[in-house]
Amino acid sequence: MTKEEKLKQVCSQFTFKGIFDEAEPYGDGHINDTFKVTYVDDDKKPTQYILQRVNHLVFKNTVGLMENIEHVTSYLSSRITKEQQAEGYEILTLIKTKGDKSYFQDDEGNFWRAYVFVKHATGHTFAEDANMLYEAGKAFGQFQHLLSEYPAESLIETIEGFHNTIWRFKNLKHAVHEDPLLRADQCREEIQFALSREEIASTLVRGLESGAIPLRVTHNDTKINNVLLDDTTGKGRCVIDLDTVMPGSALYDYGDAIRSCGSTIAEDGENLEDLKVNFEKYEAYTKGFLEAMGRNLTPQEMKWLPLAAIIMTLECGVRFLTDYLEGDNYFKIHKENHNLIRARNQFKFVDEMEKQLDVMTEIINKYWR
Ligand code: ADP
Numbered sequence: 226m227t228k229e230e231k232l233k234q235v236c237s238q239f240t241f242k243g244i245f246d247e248a249e250p251y252g253d254g255h256i257n258d259t260f261k262v263t264y265v266d267d268d269k270k271p272t273q274y275i276l277q278r279v280n281h282l283v284f285k286n287t288v289g290l291m292e293n294i295e296h297v298t299s300y301l302s303s304r305i306t307k308e309q310q311a312e313g314y315e316i317l318t319l320i321k322t323k324g325d326k327s328y329f330q331d332d333e334g335n336f337w338r339a340y341v342f343v344k345h346a347t348g349h350t351f352a353e354d355a356n357m358l359y360e361a362g363k364a365f366g367q368f369q370h371l372l373s374e375y376p377a378e379s380l381i382e383t384i385e386g387f388h389n390t391i392w393r394f395k396n397l398k399h400a401v402h403e404d405p406l407l408r409a410d411q412c413r414e415e416i417q418f419a420l421s422r423e424e425i426a427s428t429l430v431r432g433l434e435s436g437a438i439p440l441r442v443t444h445n446d447t448k449i450n451n452v453l454l455d456d457t458t459g460k461g462r463c464v465i466d467l468d469t470v471m472p473g474s475a476l477y478d479y480g481d482a483i484r485s486c487g488s489t490i491a492e493d494g495e496n497l498e499d500l501k502v503n504f505e506k507y508e509a510y511t512k513g514f515l516e517a518m519g520r521n522l523t524p525q526e527m528k529w530l531p532l533a534a535i536i537m538t539l540e541c542g543v544r545f546l547t548d549y550l551e552g553d554n555y556f557k558i559h560k561e562n563h564n565l566i567r568a569r570n571q572f573k574f575v576d577e578m579e580k581q582l583d584v585m586t587e588i589i590n591k592y593w594r
């Protein structure tokens with residue numbers, strides 16, 4: 226069977242309307258295989274769908290993951306207001322299989338799912354202007370706001386211990402101790418940088434455990450390309466990529482968004498003298514997020530927002546460094562020492578944010594309501 230025939234066969238399992246026309250790879254996702262599928266009616270009028278093969282090597286409990294998505298998307302659809310819809314905001318919508326299920330498992334064990342295609346909208350990899358980040362922050366804030374009364378503990382953890390910084394540090398220490406490729410001597414300074422912040426890094430995990438901050442439904446992949454922005458108006462249209470939706474903290478989502486968009490250079494940029502906090506972008510994302518979600522956050526969550534950006538960046542650096550020490554098994558590398566370069570970059574960003582904590586706090590206070 227050719228690839229095209231295979232896709233056509235998978236499509237035939239779903240309740241798509243009309244007849245199959247074509248299926249082509251789509252988007253720039255790194256985790257799942259995504260296709261844009263076109264069906265046509267009798268008048269040759271096309272309807273598009275998104276078809277995805279879920280990466281079941283990353284997501285081992287795919288059935289549980291699909292249940293999370295089913296529950297959360299149907300809850301969101303029941304909560305979205307007419308005003309939000311009038312603004313063009315929509316909820317990612319699953320298309321059922323002919324057997325009325327949210328996924329189809331083929332005979333090779335692959336899981337397939339389908340979504341309504343969000344038209345005339347794009348997930349941008351890079352935010353050229355601050356307004357894009359304002360819109361992304363607002364869309365993720367809206368997402369959390371709509372889910373603020375959802376019983377988070379009823380969802381499964383699709384990746385166990387995803388933001389368990391205590392466990393992430395344990396893994397780093399283990400990698401330093403084992404040092405299978407004798408790389409530790411090359412990065413003593415970086416190891417020291419991380420380990421000296423181990424205590425503070427556990428703040429959010431401990432905060433959740435003690436109840437100091439509430440357990441919430443979190444997206445956990447709040448990169449800008451996971452919000453589709455309208456091609457004409459630039460407004461946030463739809464939050465996508467719900468594989469990592471699970472119980473967590475609102476601070477994870479805010480912190481990780483700032484980690485991924487708030488620096489003046491790329492995540493693996495090496496000119497560290499140029500790496501600063503990009504305050505224009507920081508403020509834009511923060512404004513959007515707090516406009517939509519601010520009133521739901523507790524004073525403790527508000528207080529820890531800037532710290533969350535530091536912790537999430539530190540955690541990411543620790544993961545890059547651990548992977549470097551272990552021999553680059555998890556993150557794909559495209560050049561020599563790539564994971565070490567990434568770790569250094571994240572740690573420099575941590576260092577910059579630590580120095581700018583007062584300014585970051587001031588910006589948050591400006592939008593606190
Ligand atoms: P990954 O986990 O691989 O990033 P995503 O769910 O983010 O997978 O999908 C990959 C890409 O496919 C997105 O970046 C986006 O461009 C596109 N995409 C996903 N869902 C939709 C949708 N419902 N409508 C339009 N485009 C979509």
Ligand code: MG
Pocket residue numbers: 254255450451466
């Ligand atoms: Mg994505």
Ligand code: MG
Pocket residue numbers: 256257446466468
């Ligand atoms: Mg994803």
